[in-house]
Structures are given as structure tokens and as C-alpha cells.
Amino acid sequence: MALLSVNNLSISFGGLKAVSDLNLSLEQGDLAGLIGPNGAGKTTAFNMLTGVYLPTSGDILLDGKSLVGLKPYQINHRGVARTFQNIRLFSDLTVIDNLKIAYHSHAKYGLLGAIARLPGFYSGEKEMHDKSMELLKIFKLDNKAEGLAKNLPYGEQSVLKLPGPWPLSPGSAIR
Numbered sequence: 018m019a020l021l022s023v024n025n026l027s028i029s030f031g032g033l034k035a036v037s038d039l040n041l042s043l044e045q046g047d048l049a050g051l052i053g054p055n056g057a058g059k060t061t062a063f064n065m066l067t068g069v070y071l072p073t074s075g076d077i078l079l080d081g082k083s084l085v086g087l088k089p090y091q092i093n094h095r096g097v098a099r100t101f102q103n104i105r106l107f108s109d110l111t112v113i114d115n116l117k118i119a120y121h122s123h124a125k126y127g128l129l130g131a132i133a134r135l136p137g138f139y140s141g142e143k144e145m146h147d148k149s150m151e152l153l154k155i156f157k158l159d160n161k162a163e164g165l166a167k168n169l170p171y172g173e174q175s176v177l178k179l180p181g182p183w184p185l186s187p188g189s190a191i192r
């Protein structure tokens with residue numbers, strides 16, 4: 018079974034059919050590109066995959082379970098993340114803190130645990146730190162982890178904006 022399966026996905030805005038019967042299938046580890054001319058519906062397709070837009074018809078299955086109707090944060094919790102064309106970093110935070118923020122929705126402690134500094138807070142923070150360092154190493158940014166994001170050259174800022182949970186959490190396939 019495909020990890021991600023998109024079946025006859027369509028959306029209309031009034032009379033305009035922006036995406037018509039999109040079908041695609043991705044296996045674990047696949048790297049795919051979606052290409053097309055301006056206005057073809059690429060961004061609209063990603064907006065449906067991430068729950069920003071509700072499709073008019075069709076289905077999106079991740080590991081066999083439908084994502085249609087879920088909120089973007091619920092879809093993110095299932096392992097689907099996206100990035101945007103423009104760079105929006107927390108420029109006055111460090112490189113590693115930018116990554117840890119991207120991980121926060123996967124943190125294993127709650128607000129109370131953080132305030133009360135329960136044991137789970139420290140182990141959760143360490144896990145996020147270690148995973149962030151692992152990612153920074155992959156992208157050769159580990160030696161700049163403690164520097165401010167705004168001091169990175171533009172190309173490296175662009176690398177840093179990739180969403181944190183990818184590619185370490187199971188099920189992440191889309192960007």
C-alpha cells in the first residue's frame with residue numbers, strides 16, 4: 018500500500034476548477050516533484066494536502082487513513098509537513114532554536130510539564146535538541162547551531178526553513 022495516495026482530488030472556487038482529478042501515489046522514501054505552469058494548481062494541491070483547503074471531491078490517504086476534513090495541525094501530527102517559498106525564520110533566535118520550534122508540535126510534554134519542570138520536560142527537550150542537531154548535521158549547519166538565524170547567508174536560511182520533523186519522523190513524505 019502506498020504511504021500517500023491521492024485519488025481524483027478536485028477543488029472548485031466558484032466556477033473555476035483549480036485542480037481537477039489529481040491522482041498520485043508515493044511510497045516511503047520517495048522524492049517527487051510537482052511541476053506545471055503558473056496557475057496550474059500546484060499550490061492549491063499542497064493546500065489541500067495540508068488541510069488549508071477542503072477538496073470539493075476526491076480523497077487523500079496517508080497510510081490508508083483519510084486526511085480530508087482534518088485541521089492542518091492534525092495533519093501535521095500525522096507526519097505531513099510543508100514549507101513555503103518565502104523565508105520566514107525567527108531571525109533573532111539561534112539556528113537550533115528555529116529547528117526546535119518546528120518540533121514543538123511533537124514535543125512529548127505539555128504546558129504544565131514545562132511550567133513545573135517535570136522530568137518529562139528535560140527528556141523531551143533533550144530529544145528535540147538531539148534530533149535538531151542530527152538534522153543540522155545532515156544539512157551541514159551544525160557548526161552554526163548557536164549563531165543567529167539572521168546571520169546565515171540567504172542560501173543557508175533557505176535550508177533552515179525546511180520543516181523540522183522531516184525526515185526523521187516516520188510517515189513524512191510531503192514538503
Ligand SMILES: Nc1ncnc2c1ncn2[C@@H]1O[C@H](COP(=O)(O)OP(=O)(O)OP(=O)(O)O)[C@@H](O)[C@H]1O
Pocket residue numbers: 030033035053054055056057058059060061062
Ligand atoms: N482561494 C482562492 N480563491 C479563488 N481562486 C483561487 C484560490 N486559490 C487559488 N485560486 C486559483 O486557482 C488556480 C490555481 O492557482 P495556484 O496558486 O494553485 O497555481 P500554481 O500552480 O501554484 O501557480 P504558480 O506557479 O504561479 O505558483 C489559479 O487560477 C488561482 O487564481
Ligand SMILES: [Mg+2]
Pocket residue numbers: 059060061
Ligand atoms: Mg504556486
